[in-house]
Amino acid sequence: MSRILIVEDERKIARFLELELLHEGYEVETAGDGRTGLEKALTWKPDLMILDLMLPELSGIEVCRRLRHESDLPIIMLTAKDDVSDKVMGLDMGADDYMTKPFAIEELLARIRVGLKKHRVSGVAAASVLTAGALTLDPAKYAVTWEGQPLSLTKKEFDLLKYLMEHKGQAVTRDALLSDVWGYDYAGDTNVVDVYIRYLRHKIDEPFGVKTIHTIRAVGYMFSYE
Ligand code: CA
Numbered sequence: 001m002s003r004i005l006i007v008e009d010e011r012k013i014a015r016f017l018e019l020e021l022l023h024e025g026y027e028v029e030t031a032g033d034g035r036t037g038l039e040k041a042l043t044w045k046p047d048l049m050i051l052d053l054m055l056p057e058l059s060g061i062e063v064c065r066r067l068r069h070e071s072d073l074p075i076i077m078l079t080a081k082d083d084v085s086d087k088v089m090g091l092d093m094g095a096d097d098y099m100t101k102p103f104a105i106e107e108l109l110a111r112i113r114v115g116l117k118k119h120r121v122s123g124v125a126a127a128s129v130l131t132a133g134a135l136t137l138d139p140a141k142y143a144v145t146w147e148g149q150p151l152s153l154t155k156k157e158f159d160l161l162k163y164l165m166e167h168k169g170q171a172v173t174r175d176a177l178l179s180d181v182w183g184y185d186y187a188g189d190t191n192v193v194d195v196y197i198r199y200l201r202h203k204i205d206e207p208f209g210v211k212t213i214h215t216i217r218a219v220g221y222m223f224s225y226e
Pocket residue numbers: 008009010052053054055
C-alpha cells in the first residue's frame with residue numbers, strides 16, 4: 001500500500017484530500033506547515049508527497065529544495081494561483097508535477113498514480129552507476145561528478161542527464177524526452193527540453209571543454225562521450 005503525505009495548511013483542503021486518498025486505499029499522513037512536512041517526509045518515508053506552495057514556517061519551494069538533498073520522493077506541488085513563475089520555480093526546485101487550485105480530484109488522483117508508477121520504474125533502474133569518461137552519475141546517491149568532483153545539478157537536469165546517459169549513443173527525440181523526463185502533463189512545448197539541454201551543456205560541456213550532448217538535426221539529441 002502506497003503512503004502519501006499531504007502538506008497543506010488549509011485544513012478544509014487537507015481534510016478533503018485525506019478522505020479521498022484514504023477512500024482510494026492509500027495510507028495518509030498530513031502536515032499543516034512546511035517544517036513539519038519536511039520532517040515527516042524524512043521520517044515517515046512516504047511514497048509521494050502533495051505539497052502546497054504557500055505554507056507557514058517553510059514555503060513549499062524551500063521544502064522541495066531541502067528535501068532534494070536527501071530524497072527523490074515524487075512531489076506534486078499545489079499552487080493557489082495560476083502563476084507561471086511559481087510553477088517553474090517549483091519544478092526547478094525538484095517538484096515532479098504541479099496542480100493549480102481549485103483542481104478536480106480525479107485529475108489529482110490520476111497524477112498520483114503516474115507519480116507512483118514513474119517512481120517505481122526509476123527505482124528499479126536506479127541501481128547502476130552510469131559513467132562516460134570523466135563523468136559519473138550515481139542514481140542511488142543522486143550525485144553527478146566530473147573526475148570525482150561533485151557537480152551541482154537541479155533535479156530536472158539530473159533526470160535529463162540520466163535519461164541521456166541511459167540512452168548513450170542513441171538519438172532521442174524531444175517528444176520522448178518530454179514524456180519520459182517531464183511526464184505527460186508538460187506536453188505541448190518542447191522548448192523546455194532545449195532550455196535544459198543548454199543548462200547541462202553550460203554545466204558540463206563548457207567548463208570541461210568537451211562535447212557530451214550532440215544536437216541531431218530535426219530529431220533531438222544524443223549523448224555520446226567516452
Ligand atoms: Ca497554503
